[in-house]
Amino acid sequence: MSLFLTNSGLIVFAGLTSALKLNAQPWTEKSALPAFLPGSVSTTEPRIEQVLMFTTYSLWNTAHPGQIVLSQTVIQRALPILASHHYDFIATRTIGAPDGFEKSLILINGVFPGPLIEANWGDWIEVKLTNNITGPEEGTSIHYHGLLQTETPWYDGVPSVSQCPIAPGSSFTYRFRADTYGSSWYHSHVSAQYSAGMFGLLIIYGPTHVSYDVDVGHILVSDWFHKDYFAIVEGIVGNTTEGRIQPSNNTLINGRMPYPCSGAPPGSVCNSSKASYTEYKFETGKTYRLRVVNTGAAGIQYFTIDGYELTVVAIEFDEIEPYNTTTVTLGVGQRSDVLFTPTSKSSNSSIWMRTLQSGLYCARSPQNREGRAIIYMDNAPTGVLPNTTAWSAPVDDHTCANQPLDLSVPYYAMKLPEPSTTYYLTINQYLNETGHQLYYMNGHSFRADYNDPLLLLTQEQNLKSPINPDWNTVNIGTNTSTRVVITNNNTSPHPMHLHGHDMYLLYSGMEPWNGTVVKPQNPQRRDTHNLVPFGYMVFQFDNNNPGVWPFHCHIAWHLSQRLYLNFIERPYDVKSIEIPMTMKQTCKDWSAYSSKNIVDQIDSGL
Template identity: 60%
Template sequence: MKSCAALVAYALATLASATCPPRVQRAQNRTFSYGTLKAETLPKFLKDNPLPGGTPWGADIDPKTVNPRVPPNTGVTRNYDFTISRGALAPDGYYKKSGILINGQFPGPTIEANWGDMIEVRVTNNITSPDEGTALHWHGLFQNGTAWYDGVPSVSQCPIAPGASFTYKFQAGVFGSSWYHSHYSAQAAGGLFGPLIVYGPSHVEYDEDIGPVMLADWFHKDYFAIVKNVMSNNSSLWANPSDNTLINGRMPYNCSQVTDGTPCGDAPFAKFRFETGKTYKLRLINAGAAGMQYFSIDGQTLQIVANDLTDIQPYNTTIVTLGVGQRSDVLFTPKAINGTKSIWMRTLQSGKFCQRASNPAGRAVILLDGAPDDTIPKTVAYPAPVDDGTCKNDPLELSVPYYEESLPEPSTTFQITVNTIVNASGNQLYTMNGSPFMANYNNPLLGLAYQKNVSYPTQWNTYNFGSNSSVRIVIWNNSSGPHPMHIHGHDMYLLYDGTERWDGTTIVNPLNPVRRDTHNLRPKGWMVMQYNLDNPGVWPFHCHIAWHLSMGMYVNLMESPEKIDAAAIPEVLRETCDAWNEYSKSHVVEQIDSGV
């Protein structure tokens, strides 16, 4: 009889999967120290489950020929234990923020796994004063066969009730840089997010992996108060600029701007130490609520090698553009500028058109070749991108997937129009095809679908594409705001992006189109995407700007729910809904927005 390792090696050779006796690995639960000089570099992979060939995926493989969406089955489970609670937050020195933390940390602990591992996260909801439900979404992971662990309340689960726990378990089915965040109202804007790294075969060479570089706008108000503002039809409240821009949870606030007596003190810059002559991998993540980020390092060339969870043919740039939810892996070989040993790393929120920010420029310190820890750079930034209101990603032509995948013929085409309305209560809302989304926490869509109930109220914005194999969606943004559009359970083939109406035929890179899970829809612009119906479930498709999502910019894409075995749904889901239903019977759930 073949050994488990031999079975998996054979499976990889035939692009199949094999089953090993399960092994549970206690997670390292790495504290978020990135952006400090104590931060550890990341490994090429976690080395406790190598197969023949020296890696967790067996013999060395060529990422150009092995489908990154067909993972090995390593037989290993990575266990994490998260407790979510409120706590004081002052990442920029402004001491008034009540945030939401994981294990007392902001950002939350880093989740790490090898491609093909299972990830198991036990989440305990200790949010009090006031009580709130919660749920965590694992951004960009497809949840093949585990749609109920996608982490969207009212869709894949009931919220986790205060005092209750819920355990997510899913496969690291793709590899690269991502993040997790709350999908309950706008809790992520209160601090409830962290990085998620899946190690896999690399198509580029580098010396060290610096790990996540999380870029985020930061708001001094509580997220609940901001949601109330943006739901208002009062334009002065609705604008709501961010207060600061953080790199790995750090950036000193200009305390001279504080006029209300709130304590404000010193806060550190994030810091990185590099050596000239080495090549470093940076995992850039826009984990913000609303602001597009333009990342750069003074005087340096950056090479983009992956967008979201898709490796691409490398290309060079000086500025990396990231909408909310987007990620880019970049390589960076530092060079000294005029003999200096310290340079600025920067991220700039877009200006008046794409997102207002009181302090749009975030900075971090890069120290070169043994420079003293307290060295402050004096380098000069690249010219800021032109703020022309287009709020666009790099041209689609530049992002060519490394693993080639041809575009199938769509079996149907569907159009979505984005608009704004003011409802009878005076709230400003976003609509998709005329309807703003409104969650029902007590009736998750997946549970209803598995009971063969596929007829829902209009405000649940659910589209069932039946037996279609590949759906092409044409989106027209008839609003003045940008929208980083994110799909769950899939990658999108991105076929067109522009301000001119799509002509119905033009497709960028038709033989190997861009694939990613989030893409910026321009103000008054068009975007055409396509996805394959190969993952039964109910999958959200929405704007990733927290406030736009709160205002209802969300639809559900239903996909072959009859193909999911209801008997496979874990008992913990029923228990979670029982706990939530019991909680909501005796407590008023103040749902002032869409709920997701």
């Protein structure tokens, strides 16, 4: 870690570090990760210049830097000094047993979880994704969760919106800026493909407002399903009640957690001795930064470390005033950065780290609701399981709610602007006449048209009615800040995710909104929020990012059942942007592929 003094005070830049991990029995080799290329210029001097440049343009301390639309001038001036990081990703279908149970997986470069993408704030990230998925072939894409994609909306990775799917045998190169910083992940956005393993971690290092000794990197927490993802989706979108109930089989931390093979169905291949816990080696008295991310398909996770409070310092890409808690609640797609300082009470012993799926409406796991990892302190003997006691499970009030909005105070204060428009959206779930269960938002049930990305149609100013109602679009035109009031007429919680923006969260609860904004001088901001069953949420977003931006539930199965909407933002500014030919090439390739092959789009497509 290096310290840089700037004219706006002390800024600490966390360097590019590797996580301190001890994995006793890795089931894939870490060396299979692609080499991390630091780029042509990544010495400390330009880095200072980079920070100064951002401060010069008032991007520091006045607001969260990532919220600012960078002008072309800034980008061009910054270009020569910013590093560029290239990743070569190849997606394939394979068989593997992360938890001991053998199943079909779709992986990037053959590793699970996928390779780490890391960069410093302001750098460029380039990902060449080659689609080698066979048996059967499928289209694919990658979405970089939470990045704003300012001035590069065509690299947001959503088929039918920002691109066509990458056809089997084809490649597509994403090139975008690390335009905000913090902890996140990337994942396929084709059907529920990511739940088969096609996701990985994304860290963008930037200034930090808290001090710590070691950046541990990501702690991925997730539910895990042993059935093939396509078979699950077939059930979810089918017309039987049994098919729609798809419990998860295990709960993983960083892709690991031995599955008790006694629960495996006859005929399956299961070997617990091949599975292992994720293991860490920590030292008493040091402070560790853990970047906890829910990369699951459905289940809300409650993350804890036995006997310790955790200090939450960031939610998603927004730093907050630190607060302590025993339990960190994460819906799918949500992240929290926490600090953990083990004390002498744990010297030379080991501690369980846990993540729990719990609650009537929140959990998807009658089997193995708890994932565990081991922290070995100091010289604790490895291989001996901890005997520490878990914190009590959260009291189930049936809401699966995130922690109260006023608990998370953004470190970089932003006052809520006056909205220039307000939309009222209702989420309903119906059985249609053929007995299939579909979600509706704003009266429509989304279905992707892989061949006709909305961003291209917007750029061609080809949005005249009647636009296909299946695309569920809301054109917010030239509004400057859009407020959205959502009613959930449904027994399920929905972690609602907005692309291309942070949401200001104005209200969340079981009662209809009475117009009172929680902390209007500095409301909580994040890109994914748990909408409670039969409850309400109110959010607002600034319309400074021309493009077409998805807003959807991040429970993979609900998205398959079409809980999705597109905001078309400043379409006349989209007209003036130049979309690279490579993006249009994906559509030519996809068109050629889909004209000769049957594309089995059984769900929303996303």
